[in-house]
Amino acid sequence: MRRLLIVHGPNLNLLGERQPEIYGRATLAELDEELRQFTAKSHAEALCFQSNHEGALIDFLHEQRREACGLVINPGALTHYSYALRDAIAAINLPAVEVHLSDIHQREPFRRQSVVSEVCLEQIAGLGWDSYRRGVEVILGHLAVQELRYVLQERPEVDHAYRSCVRILKRDFPKYDWTGIYLVEGNELVLHNYIGAPTPHARIPVGQGICGAAVAEAQTIIVPDVHADARYLACSLETKSEIVVPIRGQRMYGEIDIDSHTRDAFWQNDRKILEEMAGNLARYLDLSVS
Ligand code: CA2
Numbered sequence: 112m113r114r115l116l117i118v119h120g121p122n123l124n125l126l127g128e129r130q131p132e133i134y135g136r137a138t139l140a141e142l143d144e145e146l147r148q149f150t151a152k153s154h155a156e157a158l159c160f161q162s163n164h165e166g167a168l169i170d171f172l173h174e175q176r177r178e179a180c181g182l183v184i185n186p187g188a189l190t191h192y193s194y195a196l197r198d199a200i201a202a203i204n205l206p207a208v209e210v211h212l213s214d215i216h217q218r219e220p221f222r223r224q225s226v227v228s229e230v231c232l233e234q235i236a237g238l239g240w241d242s243y244r245r246g247v248e249v250i251l252g253h254l255a256v257q258e259l260r261y262v263l264q265e266r267p268e269v270d271h272a273y274r275s276c277v278r279i280l281k282r283d284f285p286k287y288d289w290t291g292i293y294l295v296e297g298n299e300l301v302l303h304n305y306i307g308a309p310t311p312h313a314r315i316p317v318g319q320g321i322c323g324a325a326v327a328e329a330q331t332i333i334v335p336d337v338h339a340d341a342r343y344l345a346c347s348l349e350t351k352s353e354i355v356v357p358i359r360g361q362r363m364y365g366e367i368d369i370d371s372h373t374r375d376a377f378w379q380n381d382r383k384i385l386e387e388m389a390g391n392l393a394r395y396l397d398l399s400v401s
Pocket of ligand 1: 121122123125126127128129130134185186187188189190210211212213214215222
């Protein structure tokens with residue numbers, strides 16, 4: 112199983128004991144348990160580690176560098192001055208995300224600087240536990256994009272390429288309750304393959320509904336609340352939010368369409384990974400389809 116490292120630096124063992132107005136009331140053990148469950152839903156294992164010692168954190172990263180495929184790290188105050196930790200994150204060569212419970216940019220000036228952010232894919236701060244959950248999503252998204260790229264390099268049948276994209280996304284993102292690909296055929300979008308509940312919308316005229324609008328406008332559409340959007344073609348009562356990403360190369364090939372049963376399920380990371388996947392599919396199709 113893919114292993115993600117969740118690493119916490121100095122003083123985070125005290126979570127829940129003091130300063131609840133900044134760091135919340137929950138303990139580190141509760142946070143780690145939540146992250147293990149969250150990660151398991153994406154068929155990955157979270158290995159959690161905390162230390163108050165810079166060297167122990169570095170040793171842990173070295174030990175795990177060949178066993179793990181990503182790192183979510185809250186370096187605590189080491190964020191602001193530890194070049195040794197920064198070098199270790201760079202050296203292990205794993206995709207890494209820096210996270211903070213509090214918004215370090217709205218606190219004392221010394222907290223605004225991070226010496227590790229440059230060796231991380233992203234810094235996520237100020238969202239409490241969600242900073243960590245989003246960190247996990249960034250790593251999983253990065254790995255999903257890489258996996259599809261490997262599949263496409265093998266130059267599979269076009270059909271297999273579309274199916275792989277849907278399979279990878281549905282496996283790694285449990286919040287993607289319905290994931291499918293529509294292809295442009297004339298003036299219609301025709302459902303190619305999907306994973307989720309059966310849909311009555313196997314053919315959608317270009318321009319109609321959110322799916323049709325994304326292709327007509329050639330841009331990603333995120334709808335945080337489908338019931339507040341007049342364009343939504345209702346098919347499932349459970350669907351609360353939707354993201355549609357066009358697959359556009361030398362021509363418009365189709366789109367990736369995802370529904371979630373959670374309202375406001377999609378954030379910038381979803382847009383980024385789905386647009387990268389759609390872009391890779393489009394480049395592959397430009398070469399494969401005459
Ligand atoms: O906001 C964060 O997650 C921090 O990384 C937490 C670090 C702090 O030095 C960073 O500037 C921001 C420190 C964690 C201190 O944790 C405590 C937890 C409970 C009680 C006292 C301290």
